[in-house]
Amino acid sequence: ASDPLVVFMPSGKRGRVPAGTSVLSAARRLGVDLDSVCGGRGICSRCQVQPGTGSFPKLGLTVAPDALSKFNAVEQRYDDKRGLKAGRRLGCQACVQGDVVLDVPPESQVHRQVVRKAASGRSIVMDPATRLHFVTVEEPDMDAPSGDLERFRAALAEQWDLTGLGMPLPLLRRLQPVLRAGKWQVTAAINHDAGQVTALWPGLREEAPLGLAIDLGSTTIAAHLCDLGTGEVRASGGVMNPQIRFGEDLMSRVSYSMMNPDGAAEMNAAVRDALNALAVEMAAEAGVATEDVVEAVIVCNPVMHHLLLGVDPVELGQAPFALATSDALRLDAAELGLAALSPGASAYILPCIAGHVGADAAAVALSEAPDQAEAMTLVVDVGTNAEILLGNKERLLACSSPTGPAFEGAQISSGQRAAAGAIERVEIDPETKEPRFRVIGSDLWSDDPAFDAVPTGICGSGIIEAVAEMRLAGILDPSGLIGSAAQVGTERCTAEGRTNAYLLWEGDDRRITVTQNDIRAIQLAKSALYAGARLLMDEAGVDTVDRVILAGAFGAHISPRHAMVLGMIPDADLAHVTSAGNAAGHGARMALCSRASRTHIEGLVRRIEKIETAVAPRFQEHFVAANAIPHATDPFPHLGP
Numbered sequence: 001a002s003d004p005l006v007v008f009m010p011s012g013k014r015g016r017v018p019a020g021t022s023v024l025s026a027a028r029r030l031g032v033d034l035d036s037v038c039g040g041r042g043i044c045s046r047c048q049v050q051p052g053t054g055s056f057p058k059l060g061l062t063v064a065p066d067a068l069s070k071f072n073a074v075e076q077r078y079d080d081k082r083g084l085k086a087g088r089r090l091g092c093q094a095c096v097q098g099d100v101v102l103d104v105p106p107e108s109q110v111h112r113q114v115v116r117k118a119a120s121g122r123s124i125v126m127d128p129a130t131r132l133h134f135v136t137v138e139e140p141d142m143d144a145p146s147g148d149l150e151r152f153r154a155a156l157a158e159q160w161d162l163t164g165l166g167m168p169l170p171l172l173r174r175l176q177p178v179l180r181a182g183k184w185q186v187t188a189a190i191n192h193d194a195g196q197v198t199a200l201w202p203g204l205r206e207e208a209p210l211g212l213a214i215d216l217g218s219t220t221i222a223a224h225l226c227d228l229g230t231g232e233v234r235a236s237g238g239v240m241n242p243q244i245r246f247g248e249d250l251m252s253r254v255s256y257s258m259m260n261p262d263g264a265a266e267m268n269a270a271v272r273d274a275l276n277a278l279a280v281e282m283a284a285e286a287g288v289a290t291e292d293v294v295e296a297v298i299v300c301n302p303v304m305h306h307l308l309l310g311v312d313p314v315e316l317g318q319a320p321f322a323l324a325t326s327d328a329l330r331l332d333a334a335e336l337g338l339a340a341l342s343p344g345a346s347a348y349i350l351p352c353i354a355g356h357v358g359a360d361a362a363a364v365a366l367s368e369a370p371d372q373a374e375a376m377t378l379v380v381d382v383g384t385n386a387e388i389l390l391g392n393k394e395r396l397l398a399c400s401s402p403t404g405p406a407f408e409g410a411q412i413s414s415g416q417r418a419a420a421g422a423i424e425r426v427e428i429d430p431e432t433k434e435p436r437f438r439v440i441g442s443d444l445w446s447d448d449p450a451f452d453a454v455p456t457g458i459c460g461s462g463i464i465e466a467v468a469e470m471r472l473a474g475i476l477d478p479s480g481l482i483g484s485a486a487q488v489g490t491e492r493c494t495a496e497g498r499t500n501a502y503l504l505w506e507g508d509d510r511r512i513t514v515t516q517n518d519i520r521a522i523q524l525a526k527s528a529l530y531a532g533a534r535l536l537m538d539e540a541g542v543d544t545v546d547r548v549i550l551a552g553a554f555g556a557h558i559s560p561r562h563a564m565v566l567g568m569i570p571d572a573d574l575a576h577v578t579s580a581g582n583a584a585g586h587g588a589r590m591a592l593c594s595r596a597s598r599t600h601i602e603g604l605v606r607r608i609e610k611i612e613t614a615v616a617p618r619f620q621e622h623f624v625a626a627n628a629i630p631h632a633t634d635p636f637p638h639l640g641p
């Protein structure tokens, strides 16, 4: 008789294996994704499968009751002690005896899919660089002296066929106590991308280790603490980037470094401390030990990148904007000073696209995948610096544009961060010129009789809406000038020095106005953004785009219509203008959870064509024309007459 036929579901992978082959070996032979931490010792239960029963006409086979071997002693012991779910078998113990259909449940798969919740962006297929490997290490023997590390390595080679792995020194310092605490049985986290052992636990560790996906922005640092088994986000958090005290924007930090011999080192220390504090805080929130965090993936712009690496960013401040390195980096987290993580933790920094277009833009490309679209797609990541991508399957272009912090509420007279009390939505009646607004933390509009919130300022999305609404209500002319009370016909317009301001709200001790300087700051920011997008459109030879994706920490809060009224983004069908939320952060999470994503982005950045805005003569022309609201010459047919 021929060998038994094994069919694995849901993959449908099938093949014949000699009778007596374990299900785990059959899975490996047929390239089926079946997990194992203990290496087939019958203790981790990650290899569980569910055999089918009866006939499977579509597959043309019938599963006999004895298609798998009976429980052996190891499986029986597991079942007695821990209990197997009804019908489940340990793949490393059960052997194939006849034709069989085996279902691999999601928790036994390494490459399970994590669906993204936000509207756009790709879902993640788990393919983590880090896997757990349980090993039994030989005890030391005076007659055959060898080091603990050498015996540990020999065990990995023999039990897992793994050779040539590095062990960072800080982790080597832990090896001896861990081996003894585990009575010569330990679980090692191995980063297969870095080829390193990254953590050790005595005995069998069953829970998946954790990783940090970090979006290191110039203003804020956001991070997700992720389970490297399921991809689930266990905690999320953010802090202000403490480097702000050395300069609000990137160029002022570069100048700080030029003026102060220890400047780069000071800024490096500041960000390192903030990252460690964030890791500690998030581990506490998730109720896990920081030592269980074995990997960090970091995305950031080039200046942040250099300051994180401790490289003086001076070259990034002047043409030709040479990066110290643009490739993806695989480092020990300890080298970056991330001392709060496992002592052997590894770090992966996404590749930079160019001197002004960093790993954050690469992460946005990974998340939003314009390179896989048919439609001409414009992705703008709005922050202190805007990262802009334009293209589709055929071609992808990128640039960055210095918008400054106005979109984040900075440099605005009543500006504030997006926090409770900030005005985030604004509407102005075109007839009466009376405003109504909403503040963060309240569900009511300000004209609701039950509204009792006290606004404290105006945040980025609020100022964008306010300026767009002022234009729509005729309070602003196309050049951005605020009219006087007489011109506009409302007492809300008041003279402030030689210009006018529009009063949004007045309390007992505070007035929230939009001043002429505020309008100018927003005009500068939006012109920079628009000019960058337009420059890429010139390069791509297109006059319109099919799709616009607004990304960025506050991208999710921007109203697409107001962004277009303001002329932040080129004209497009409003139905095709979407918000992606923190796409850079999502890209970091993809790279954390998936080696395939790392390979993809490393290949893609080589294909992305970089456009340098600072030296492009047309950028200035586009910038000046974009100063008008929405624009001096470009048409906006989708905004209507």
Ligand code: FES
Residues within 6 Å of the ligand: 035, 036, 037, 038, 039, 040, 041, 042, 043, 044, 045, 046, 047, 048, 090, 091, 092, 093
């Ligand atoms: Fe660990 Fe089967 S591989 S129990």
